[in-house]
Amino acid sequence: MGLTAETNRIVREFDYSDDQLNQGVSEFLAQMELGLEKDGTSLSQIPTYVTGVPNGTEKGLYLAVDLGGTNFRVCSIQLNGDTTFNLTYSKVAIPRELMTAKTAKELFSFLAKQIEVFLRTHHNEHFEHRMRRRFTFSNPEGFQDEEIFRLGFTFSFPVQQIGINKGILMRWTKGFDIPDAVGKDVCELLQTEIDRLGLPVKVAALVNDTVGTLMARSYTSPGKQGAVLGAIFGTGTNGAYIEKLANIKKNVPGSFDKSTGDMVINTEWGSFDNQLNVLPRTPWDHKLDEDSNNRGFQMFEKRVSGMFLGEILRLTIVDLLKQENIQLFRDANSSHNDWVSTTTVAPESGLFKQWGVDTAIMSVAAADNTPSLGTLRQALEDQLLVYSPSLEDAQAFKAIAEAIGRRAARLSAIAVAAIVLKTGKLNDPSWDGEPVDVGVDGSLVEHYPYFRDMMYEAFKTIEGIGEEGANKIQIGIAKDGSGVGAALIALVATAMEKNQPTPEVLSKQRSSIFSVGRIRWELSRVSWWQWAGVGLLTAFVASRRRDYLFGLWRRYVA
Ligand code: ADP
Ligand code: MG
Numbered sequence: 001m002g003l004t005a006e007t008n009r010i011v012r013e014f015d016y017s018d019d020q021l022n023q024g025v026s027e028f029l030a031q032m033e034l035g036l037e038k039d040g041t042s043l044s045q046i047p048t049y050v051t052g053v054p055n056g057t058e059k060g061l062y063l064a065v066d067l068g069g070t071n072f073r074v075c076s077i078q079l080n081g082d083t084t085f086n087l088t089y090s091k092v093a094i095p096r097e098l099m100t101a102k103t104a105k106e107l108f109s110f111l112a113k114q115i116e117v118f119l120r121t122h123h124n125e126h127f128e129h130r131m132r133r134r135f136t137f138s139n140p141e142g143f144q145d146e147e148i149f150r151l152g153f154t155f156s157f158p159v160q161q162i163g164i165n166k167g168i169l170m171r172w173t174k175g176f177d178i179p180d181a182v183g184k185d186v187c188e189l190l191q192t193e194i195d196r197l198g199l200p201v202k203v204a205a206l207v208n209d210t211v212g213t214l215m216a217r218s219y220t221s222p223g224k225q226g227a228v229l230g231a232i233f234g235t236g237t238n239g240a241y242i243e244k245l246a247n248i249k250k251n252v253p254g255s256f257d258k259s260t261g262d263m264v265i266n267t268e269w270g271s272f273d274n275q276l277n278v279l280p281r282t283p284w285d286h287k288l289d290e291d292s293n294n295r296g297f298q299m300f301e302k303r304v305s306g307m308f309l310g311e312i313l314r315l316t317i318v319d320l321l322k323q324e325n326i327q328l329f330r331d332a333n334s335s336h337n338d339w340v341s342t343t344t345v346a347p348e349s350g351l352f353k354q355w356g357v358d359t360a361i362m363s364v365a366a367a368d369n370t371p372s373l374g375t376l377r378q379a380l381e382d383q384l385l386v387y388s389p390s391l392e393d394a395q396a397f398k399a400i401a402e403a404i405g406r407r408a409a410r411l412s413a414i415a416v417a418a419i420v421l422k423t424g425k426l427n428d429p430s431w432d433g434e435p436v437d438v439g440v441d442g443s444l445v446e447h448y449p450y451f452r453d454m455m456y457e458a459f460k461t462i463e464g465i466g467e468e469g470a471n472k473i474q475i476g477i478a479k480d481g482s483g484v485g486a487a488l489i490a491l492v493a494t495a496m497e498k499n500q501p502t503p504e505v506l507s508k509q510r511s512s513i514f515s516v517g518r519i520r521w522e523l524s525r526v527s528w529w530q531w532a533g534v535g536l537l538t539a540f541v542a543s544r545r546r547d548y549l550f551g552l553w554r555r556y557v558a
Helices: 001-015 018-037 103-120 124-136 186-196 211-219 282-291 306-322 360-365 374-384 391-423 443-447 453-462 466-472 483-496 525-542 546-556
Strands: 057-068 072-080 086-093 149-155 159-163 167-168 201-207 229-233 239-246 264-268 436-441 474-476
Touching: 001 306, 001 391, 018 546, 057 483, 072 103, 086 103, 086 443, 086 474, 103 124, 103 186, 124 239, 149 483, 159 282, 167 186, 186 201, 201 211, 211 229, 211 239, 211 264, 211 436, 229 391, 229 443, 239 391, 282 306, 306 360, 306 391, 306 443, 360 374, 360 391, 360 443, 374 391, 391 436, 391 453, 436 443, 443 453, 453 466, 453 474, 466 474
Parallel strands: 057 149, 149 201, 229 436, 436 474
Antiparallel strands: 057 072, 072 086, 159 167, 229 239, 239 264
């Protein structure tokens, strides 16, 4: 069989039909119900505790860190107290060996070190001053309270949250595997390492990225209604949505006010259909799972998110390369190659290593629609050390990459569609013709060409949505909403610690908020309070006083 025929065969294996989509949505809805009934199901459906209030501490420097899976982000927000703030941001890739370190200490000491580097780089004067003060004041912690940087910790792994800055790690995902950390409070793990370095930093709040995204989007979306769902399509995939308390059948420990009738649920949908009732199973999906460190888990995520798509692609390419009679990356004579050269794959190419193909190259493949595929071929050289790939090579690579990307987008549509259907908002007269708003974040949805368009295409074929319903769904990027949200939660948490009075700050006004400068976001008067609102609501998720917050939200926003 020639390269083209074999490529077409592989592409067809990644087809996911309209019928399959509809079965997927039914199954997702059923698994959501199950997760609301009891623990230990595929979809964990974790109740989140949200409290907190902005309280006049609108001056000061707050920190936020975000452990997403691929990168560790550190940012600070200087609240100027005059309606502006400055945001400073840095990002480092997490070394792969730390993801499977022997002890939690190895990872968390690395994170603490990054916080120190960030403070020294961007806030050195402030930092040195605080460190100096540390030795001049002699309280038990070594710092005056006001000398401490408050930090919001966005931690995007399954956590049982038990307080605003307390959460027990349930299990690792996205290639992390540090058994030592499971069952421990991740805030404490980070705080211990921060203290070991003697940094003047307190972990003040813990937040899941999906919840941060939901809250951020609620305030930034253009309509009158808040978002119904916050979703991540980055290294991993997950979503958080607003559920009716009456639908949560399993026990929600702790006392909480039930007056709003709602609670935000963190679905942990990366584990949707671990039993493979409806998810596709190509040989390459199977191989990826077999070789992973959490076999049988996160089966949805393993077909959808950034960490895994490149690996699925790699496995298909490796299969093609094994077939002697298939002409992939091996034109024998320079006349066979329109670059008049012959193709060589370096032995150290990522194609021959597990996780060696970054999903980002799939975006390059999908975006390059030129006749000669010059950009993709250059990327194959630069990133995968395939020298002088022929046009036919690049065409095959592109076709398979697009098939995998398209399947991922259609599977993503299952989760979003099911939740939109569950909210009943598409046909809710009280929704008043407003779009049903969904906030998304993550490199995949942000950068993969037409990812959202392919989701919409899928929505149209889903029963109960159709063309009309699809037009009502509005998916908007809430870029780094989680990071910014976390810093503001730190602010809110600090105010709660100090038991300050609660100003009523939530505004009815929304606007499409912020224009992103590289490091400095100037916000208008209204925007600043909107951000405070984001923090407020996110904090609401993170602790036990959610009742007050949801009350305010309902009254002034919803
Ligand atoms: P995190 O999950 O750590 O918050 P991101 O949202 O940036 O981080 O997602 C990182 C993941 O997205 C990685 O798996 C990476 O391979 C993938 N990715 C990065 N850039 C792109 C791109 N341009 N197109 C598709 N996927 C990308
Ligand atoms: Mg992220």
